[in-house]
Amino acid sequence: MAYSDAELLGDIQAVAAVVERAPSLQDYRDHGEYAATTITRRFDSWQNAVARAGFEPHAAESEIPTDELLAELRRLAEEHDTRPTADLMNDEGEYWVSTYRRQFGSWANALAEAGFDPADGRTAVQISDEKLLTALDEMATTRGATPTFQEMERDGPYSPRTYVNRFGSWTAALEAANLEPRGSGRVSDDDLLAELRRLRAEIGTKPVADDVREEGAYSLATYQRRFGSWSGAKDAAFDESESSHS
Secondary structure (H helix, E strand, C coil), X not given: CCCCHHHHHHHHHHHHHHHCCCCCHHHHHXXXXXXXXXXXXXXXXXXXXXXXXXXXXXXXXXXXXXXXXXXXXHHHHHHHXXXXXXXXXXXXXXXXXXXXXXXXXXXXXXXXXXXXXXXXXXXXXXXXXXXXXXXXXXXXXXXXXXXXXXXXXXXXXXXXXXXXXXXXXHHHHHHHCCCCCHHHHCCCHHHHHHHHHHHHHHXXXXXXXXXXXXXXXXXXXXXXXXXXXXXXXXXXHHHHHHHCCC
């Protein structure tokens, strides 16, 4: 049976009368007549539905406790049996993805804080620093050399971006494990450019600065220092690559 917009919005208003405030998504699940997903799909997001019903969607971002944001991530993961994506949060979550980025620095950081590996989608319990560093040490022992970001991504038990999120950078993670970065920590220009091309293949478009900050193996400052500017790094990565195939 198809419900009209008026019926759905009227039920949101009815729930608001019960809880005596603008209802949260959980309030609606507890007291609403219709499936919450029916509403989020009809109005594109819960926030839009609440606004259409005449309410402010939720408290100001600065007033939302961190544990509530993380709990909402875990709820979505349990409901959908997968790591929540940014689109899923915007479509069915109680908060905007932008809220997570402001409070945690990036969507990937929020996933890591909630206990998810942002890259491989596993909904495991939060990986301890000790396990992450032990995995680095074991790879170094097995290979006879400090593992690179790409080797961890290809062969390691955890995503290298989990290390970046936890320790601030891949080099910082190696230092925490008492490992010496290869080449005294200086990555080659070719590796820097290859990482930008990898990001493009992963996200389907040329990466912007935020993509490097959130998903990249190396810092934005490294690209700026090495190539003179972020634009210079992009020109070197993509103009050369594309011209070589023309």
